[in-house]
Ligand SMILES: Nc1ncnc2c1ncn2[C@@H]1O[C@H](COP(=O)(O)OP(=O)(O)OP(=O)(O)O)[C@@H](O)[C@H]1O
Ligand SMILES: CC(C)(CO)[C@@H](O)C(=O)[O-]
């Protein structure tokens with residue numbers, strides 16, 4: 001497995017693979033890799049001949065008071081894990097390689113509507129940063145397929161819309177959320193949690209599951225359900241940022257006619273912001289429970 005830092009080198013290597021008619025898969029990450037990321041790499045290996053994992057902590061998607069500076073950077077460890085997973089090429093560009101004229105002069109990609117609310121509401125400019133860097137990475141790598149995690153549910157919806165609206169010739173593949181045994185979604189930011197916070201953190205997933213169960217039991221009083229869930233988070237010592245029951249396709253507030261529902265949440269535990277979601281089809285859970 002090779003690691004390259006420059007676009008020129010990346011393009012030279014990828015040109016060689018294309019001449020051999022190899023298909024190319026891309027897994028965009030911000031590094032500090034865990035089993036969640038590795039599951040994406042494995043999925044990409046199943047779908048493409050050559051897999052490029054990018055590692056780039058993208059300053060454009062961080063707010064001024066967010067954790068850009070302390071975000072964990074662990075390239076050597078990441079390389080070992082990627083090699084073991086069958087990854088072909090690591091692309092770890094510098095900020096100058098991605099934004100040669102600086103952020104202030106950077107063309108931005110805005111994906112309206114689906115970026116609104118949820119994480120987009122709490123992190124102004126975040127999805128413009130994500131959409132811009134993902135577009136740049138797509139243009140740099142020109143992959144046939146790209147794999148993203150469902151843990152970042154709204155991000156996946158933004159990227160699907162971006163690809164559709166800009167006719168980008170890449171197949172976007174979603175991958176299920178990988179969790180610790182107690183249900184906590186694996187995330188680089190889990191490393192910020194103290195021992196005590198780590199015990200509390202699985203309450204996020206448990207609360208989402210509990211809400212999905214109530215929806216499966218036929219409840220349609222969505223605002224009341226959202227409040228019950230937020231109260232459960234508060235009781236456990238979390239500070240909910242949002243907890244929304246939405247139509248899984250549009251990400252708009254759920255209606256009683258919707259069959260595919262997603263419960264999306266972000267909550268602070270101390271200064272750490274955790275996100276998670278659970279998708280359910282109305283009827284499924286009721287059947288399972290009967
Ligand atoms: N637990 C997980 N299961 C499956 N995919 C995941 C998981 N965590 C992250 N991913 C996916 O990995 C890709 C890169 O995400 P990223 O590098 O931000 O990791 P992260 O652990 O989510 O970090 P953060 O703590 O910043 O949210 C994204 O497509 C994301 O959805
Ligand atoms: C897709 C992504 C790599 C873009 O920086 C990032 O938002 C992430 O890690 O989910």
Ligand code: BAL
Pocket residue numbers: 061062152155
């Ligand atoms: N996993 C999404 C990247 C971010 O929180 O900025």
